[in-house]
Every structure is written in C-alpha cells, then in structure tokens.
Amino acid sequence: MSYIKGVVTTKIKGFYYVASEGKTYECRLRGVLKRRDRKDNCIVGDIVEFGEDGAITAVHERSNMINRPLVANIDYLVIQFAAVDPKLDYERLNILMLNAYYYNIKPVVVINKVDLISPEELEEIKEKLEYLKALDIDLFFISTYNNIGIDRIKDYIKDKITAFGGPSGVGKSSILNLLQDNMELEVGETSKKLKRGKHTTKGTTLLPLDNGGFVIDTPGFSSIEHPPVEDVRRLISLFPEFEVEGSCKFADCIHINEPACRVKEAVERNEISRDRYEFFLRCYEKYKLERWN
Numbered sequence: 512m513s514y515i516k517g518v519v520t521t522k523i524k525g526f527y528y529v530a531s532e533g534k535t536y537e538c539r540l541r542g543v544l545k546r547r548d549r550k551d552n553c554i555v556g557d558i559v560e561f562g563e564d565g566a567i568t569a570v571h572e573r574s575n576m577i578n579r580p581l582v583a584n585i586d587y588l589v590i591q592f593a594a595v596d597p598k599l600d601y602e603r604l605n606i607l608m609l610n611a612y613y614y615n616i617k618p619v620v621v622i623n624k625v626d627l628i629s630p631e632e633l634e635e636i637k638e639k640l641e642y643l644k645a646l647d648i649d650l651f652f653i654s655t656y657n658n659i660g661i662d663r664i665k666d667y668i669k670d671k672i673t674a675f676g677g678p679s680g681v682g683k684s685s686i687l688n689l690l691q692d693n694m695e696l697e698v699g700e701t702s703k704k705l706k707r708g709k710h711t712t713k714g715t716t717l718l719p720l721d722n723g724g725f726v727i728d729t730p731g732f733s734s735i736e737h738p739p740v741e742d743v744r745r746l747i748s749l750f751p752e753f754e755v756e757g758s759c760k761f762a763d764c765i766h767i768n769e770p771a772c773r774v775k776e777a778v779e780r781n782e783i784s785r786d787r788y789e790f791f792l793r794c795y796e797k798y799k800l801e802r803w804n
C-alpha cells in the first residue's frame with residue numbers, strides 16, 4: 512500500500528482532516544497510535560502519513576507544540592501591534608517574544624495602522640525596535656486600511672504555519688481577512704465569535720492560504736501571560752542576545768549582581784539593548800516572586 516504525507520488541519524469527533532497537495536482527506540488514527548490517557552496523540556499541525564484507507568499510521572516528530580490552542584509545528588508567531596490606537600506596548604511585545612522563544616517558534620513583528628502616524632513617529636518606533644535586528648527578527652510595517660505591506664507578509668508566510676498573537680484591537684482579524692479572500696472573521700468581532708458557535712465545538716483549525724501554507728484561526732497568544740519558565744538558566748536562554756563573546760568571571764553568572772559580567776558590560780557598551788536587559792530583570796523578579804522558590 513502506498514502512503515500519503517500531509518498536515519492535520521482540524522479534528523472533528525475522532526476524524527482528522529489532513530491536507531496534502533491541495534486536497535483534504537478524512538482520516539482516522541490507527542489503533543496503535545491511540546493512547547487513551549493522552550489528548551495529544553495526534554493534533555492539528557501534525558505531519559502524518561496515511562494509507563488509501565484513510566488510516567493514519569505515523570505521526571512525525573514535532574518541532575514545537577502549544578497547548579492553548581493545541582497545535583504543533585508552528586513556523587512563525589506573528590507578534591502584532593498597532594503603531595497607535597491602541598498604543599504600542601513594548602512590554603507586551605517583549606512578553607510575546609519570550610513566549611515565542613520559550614515554545615521554540617520563530618517570532619516575527621508586525622506593526623499595523625501605519626496610516627495613522629507621521630514619518631517622524633514611524634522613525635521613533637523603528638528606533639525603539641532597533642534591537643530586533645540583533646535578534647534576527649523580521650519587522651514589518653503595514654496598514655490593512657491602505658493595503659501597505661500586505662503582499663510582503665503574504666510572501667513571507669507562504670508554505671508555513673503561522674500563528675498571530677497580540678492585544679485586542681491591533682487588527683488581527685483585519686489582516687487575516689486580507690491574507691485569504693474567503694476568510695470570514697468579522698472585524699472587531701473575533702474574540703466574541705471564537706468563544707461561541709461552531710468554533711467551540713470544532714476546535715482549532717488551520718486555514719489554508721491561497722499560495723500555500725496555513726494560518727491558525729484562533730489567536731493563541733495573549734500578550735500578558737509570561738510562559739512557565741522553569742528556572743533562571745532557562746530564562747537566560749530566552750534572551751539570545753546574551754550570548755556574548757568571552758565568559759563571565761563566574762561560570763554560573765546570572766548577569767545580575769556579579770562582578771566582571773560580560774552581559775552587563777555589553778549593556779554598558781550598548782551592544783545589548785538596555786530596554787531588553789531591563790525587561791530581563793523585570794522577568795527575573797517576577798519569576799522569583801511568583802514561580803521559583
């Protein structure tokens with residue numbers, strides 16, 4: 512028997528809908544892959560192999576997985592904000608970046624509503640977000656109103672699985688509507704809509720993009736929740752820019768109060784963004800208080 516490889520786009524009442532080369536197949540999970548105590552035997556985003564009888568016989572290893580919504584193999588977390596209205600909240604942006612790194616998803620930053628700001632204000636935002644360069648995080652300025660930057664985003668997320676995260680009102684439904692013609696999220700209505708109706712019973716769905724790839728229909732990442740970071744070493748690992756040349760005097764340096772700390776020196780020389788370092792300190796205090804003890 513020959514096998515087909517595809518990606519699970521949604522799961523309804525024990526059926527798995529698997530997309531492969533533009534077609535969707537209704538599949539079932541073969542018995543040996545089912546473990547009754549687990550809800551994540553096979554989930555949306557999984558790359559699977561199935562036979563002509565529609566029986567899924569293999570689930571490939573995942574590159575990442577999030578729980579709410581339950582999705583695997585997300586390529587990009589688009590961290591979306593508006594330039595204004597609501598005000599660009601840099602703290603929340605950092606929290607979303609922390610989540611992306613924690614869950615091993617590549618972060619991308621999108622700033623919408625550039626039609627509402629002056630060139631000077633745009634420059635100001637670019638300056639504030641300068642540190643993204645050192646992190647190799649791509650930054651897009653867009654306007655869903657004036658159709659600025661939308662084609663570049665379309666190109667960027669082609670053939671990938673993309674999740675959108677960001678606060679309410681920044682235009683997430685507006686951009687999802689533009690990414691695919693027959694996507695029907697009501698602007699200003701997403702949150703309400705996703706809480707009721709068919710979405711609740713159906714669960715998460717990967718919406719296919721015209722040019723290949725998928726977006727996740729549920730805005731999974733809130734901008735206020737810190738990820739459940741286990742300890743300080745893990746926290747440090749979520750700041751890739753802290754990997755500086757040379758080693759700190761103490762091998763177990765946590766880059767806070769220690770002398771001869773290469774990270775603090777790099778902050779002093781402006782090689783590491785002070786905003787980011789201060790965000791790190793705030794995270795450290797928060798985790799110490801609420802989680803590590």
Ligand SMILES: Nc1nc2c(ncn2[C@@H]2O[C@H](COP(=O)(O)OP(=O)(O)OP(=O)(O)O)[C@@H](O)[C@H]2O)c(=O)[nH]1
Nearest residue numbers: 624654655656679680681682683684685698699701
């Ligand atoms: N000026 C301007 N307004 C925009 C733009 N994009 C969206 N808006 C407006 O911003 C408001 C919020 O847009 P939504 O797409 O509903 O935002 P959302 O992020 O999905 O918000 P939630 O549904 O609350 O999560 C709406 O009134 C949109 O018309 C833009 O590029 N420029």
Ligand SMILES: [Zn+2]
Nearest residue numbers: 759764766772
């Ligand atoms: Zn150090």
